[in-house]
Amino acid sequence: MTLRLTNTLTRRSEPFVPLVPAQVSIYCCGVTVYDLCHLGHARSYIAWDVLRRYLTWSGFAVTFVQNVTDIDDKILQRATAEGSSMEEVSERNITAFQADMAALNILPPDRMPRATRCLDGIRQLIGELESKGAAYSADGDVYFAVTKAAGYGKLSGRDLSEQQDNADGRVSGEEERRKHHPFDFALWKGAKPGEPSFPSPWGPGRPGWHIECSAMVRQELGDSIDIHLGGADLIFPHHENEIAQSEAATGKPLARYWLHNGMVNVSGEKMGKSLGNFTTIRALLESGVSPMTLRLFVLQAHYRKPLDFSAEALEAAATGWRGLNAALELVARFGDRLGFEPPDPAEPLSANPESSDTSDSREAFIAAMDDDLNSSAALAVLFKLARPLRALSNRLERGEDPHEPDPLPGATPSDLLAQWQLLVELAGVLGLKAEPSPTAPPREDPAAAGPVEREIAALIKQRLEARKARNYAAADAIRDQLRGHGIELIDRPGGSTDWIRR
């Protein structure tokens, strides 16, 4: 089996074969930093993070480049509105972007070029296009001539003559008059008076949106790369124009595989900055949604399909994650009680020979991921691996007799350990890792208890007395009261009661 990916360029699923054996060059279209990232960005970058992790895990040496667009009309608008500068707005949002990505356990790109730092490459590329007759200047602007690009429209499947010109009504008449063809697009925009600008042979101005990616790919990775990534909304015009520019300049294919993720929808409509219906990553995390819940939510759907966002779906993912997490945490929390050695991070997985059971799981996982990154099917493998581990963890946490357990009914410790190790490994390929779950305070250490713990202990004592008096209504009221605060009571045999946070 080899990895197959759906290539937008050919509209087919194709086996992945890199240009250079065992090496993969990836360019991912990044954010325009005029605002915080929202769930749509999270979806996209989680999907590509999984692609990257899977390729690396499969033995490829991956170079992952993701740009930051820090020159843009909207950044300029923000800066003007708040009385600051493009640099300030960009810098602030880049910092936020990196923090959000780190929180979601998305690996940072190997290199993160910025438009403001690639101006030489941009100007050079525009110059080449001009000298090849693929670009023309007009009143301080420079435009790319789409009619000079053979195969323009090949990525998006468009025929120029069939398109509705200015379908969204966002193009100004002034700009339109300068163009030879309505679909020509700006490589360089002359600065209006008072606007920040960069010098160029065509006068002061700033680069158009598409040209930076062409310049950055070339600068960071060369003329042809393996995989180019982005959201489906970038297929046209952004990626179409990137192809046109790059291939007009180099005469070589820009990328062999073009992958696009589906949009995040809110009540059936695309989530987007311009639609104003977005939820930022930050707001979600601050509202108590855990990063891994968000990852699970995203990965439960195939990356190319639309993903519908709702509080209910997110809640379901949170519950699902609790189960996976309980399994992932098993050894950290109960390893000593089970007689497991804590794993050595230096050589984690090769030490234990795998049972046939785990090798089946490994194969199923690989088969799922090889099939155009079917993370949903891959997760099914994780859930299957996790089920007995989770059950064991729950039993140890709130089981009948925690001090004298028979924790391994029907399984040997080495089987369980092998399953756990495989689970951790495969979860890691999806970027899922254990999150410490809140646990009960040490029972033998009342001195360490804070006021909240003491209050809980007092309530438990009240309830115990109510139960002794057979006043179950009062006892259950206390149970419900605590449950309302996320405290779950566990009655043990022998009359004692423990509690955990949920």
Add this chain to the structure above:
RNA sequence: GGCGGCAUGGCCAAGUGGUAAGGCAGAGGAUUGCAAAUCCUUUACCCCCAGUUCGAAUCUGGGUGCCGCCUCCA
């Protein structure tokens, strides 16, 4: 108008010719004063119509509905 995509149980969602993964939620049972946890059992005429085939959720044709893109967009 052009291009592309999607339609699977209460919700989310895999499955591209061999008789429906998984998650969430629910139901019944064992256990519990009640719970929690655990164990067992359980919930689908795959949007409609026609066709191809021994066999179709899967392929073909025709509908219906929804979504994305057509120079802001992940």
